[in-house]
Amino acid sequence: PSTTRTASAGRFVAEAAWPSPAIEDRILHLAPGRLDEARPEPGRLAIRSPLWTGSACGEWMGAGVEGEMPPDQRIDDALSLAFDTEPLAEDIDILGFPLAELDLSSDAPYGQIAVRLCDVAPDGASLRVSYAVLNLAHREGSAAPHPMTPNAPTRVRLALNACGHRFPAGHRLRLAVSTAYWPLVWPARAAATITLVTGASRLVLPQRRPRPDETSWPFPAPEHGPHAPQTLVCPGHVERRVAFDHIAATATYVTKGEGGVFGEGVLRFDDIGTTLSHDITRTLSIGAADPFSAQASVEQRYIMGREGWSILIETSTRMTGTADKLSLFGSLNVFENGTPVFARTWEEHLPREHL
Structure with a gap:
């Protein structure tokens, strides 16, 4: 993935209403190293990422500056718990907010998690499609944040940033979970170890079914005034x-x-x-x-x-x-x-x- 993009290949789509009846939840369960359609037996995986995890995060807000887009995610994937599908048999389109529902515990009262959804090409290149970060003290909302009870199980729901993306046939979906995302997020006061319960944890994808009669939506070039000499x-x-x-x-x-x-x-x-x-x-x-x-x-x-x-x-x-x-x-x-x-x-x- 290039860190400087003047354009991204794709197309515009439209929905008559939102939530759209054309969007269906596709559920993938977390298993050790895998994303499965079938729910696996429960297991436990622990992660405490180095605090510098996130070097491939790109800028928080894009402004058309050279090099601001997130590069290949493999450097961050290697420092995270990564869960992959098998190579896709057909294209998958998503539109909306992917949702990560995670059963986890923490060994410290304060900590954070970062969740990234990536498109992994056959050659291994990893493209970040969407992500979310969460201060675990805000797991039940920001009105009354409170610390975690160490080692107590809890369920965390993270809505990833809205996105529209096509995962091509032959590619894999990857969900990567880390306990740091620097420099995008300031570190928590403790480098906590998070234990994730597989089987119960899952990824909910807003899958958009293809419509053969769909209209293309072209847009003219943007207008602007004359440049100052x-x-x-x-x-x-x-x-x-x-x-x-x-x-x-x-x-x-x-x-x-x-x-x-x-x-x-x-x-x-x-x-x-x-x-x-x-x-x-x-x-x-x-x-x-x-x-x-x-x-x-x-x-x-x-x-x-x-x-x-x-x-x-x-x-x-x-x-x-x-x-x-x-x-x-x-x-x-x-x-x-x-x-x-x-x-x-x-x-x-x-x-x-x-x-």
Whole structure:
């Protein structure tokens, strides 16, 4: 799977009502390493993922930035409990919210789970179709979150993000369950071990039956106004990398946009003679087993100017956590024609509560 996509192959479909009578639940039961139509005998599988599990998560919100889409999921699948179907005999279309119903227990009062639905090609490439994450203190809703009772069985229902997808014949469906999803989700205060009960746990797919008389729904190209006339002064680029330190047992995720968050470079807006540059560096790091090692920082520089005038804005934000609080640190410095004109720093500490 490519991390940069300008288009995805597919088609638009429409339903006359929602919930749609054309959508039927297809139930697949979790068995050790498998997704089965028939309910298997109950079993138990334990998982405590390294806290850096999630390096293939992609960005939380897509904005058309290069490299933001989730890559091949095999690196995260290997750190999760994975359940696969046999190769499909025919295409399967889904439309709606896949649902994971999991019987589980935790050895700690606080923890989290991440569930991913993937499309596994015959060559093994794993494409993330949908996912959900859950702070287990919110397993019964967010109105009154409360900790887990260690080792007590509970049933958890996770509605995965809405999706429309065709799993082609010959591919496999994979459900992957992990106890971490960094850097998309801040780690819980404990690296809990989750025990999953197979047989009772299941995946409910919103399967859409094909309709031979279905109409195609084409859409024209989007409309937009005229672009402001501009000149590229210096090309930019976007860089994304993940580094694992196998001595310190840490993972560091760095995203850099030079010349703009989209990597658009340094631009001059010709009608007003103004040059604009924006550089950003985001660094997210965590240890394999220490949730309090998590750190997130963002450094940014904005430069704007024209003949005889220039401004520079520098910002810095950082987040850390301990057992009882989350801490935010920030700074802002503003310069005009090289002279400091404004500066401020922030420091906020928030009670961790049920995180």
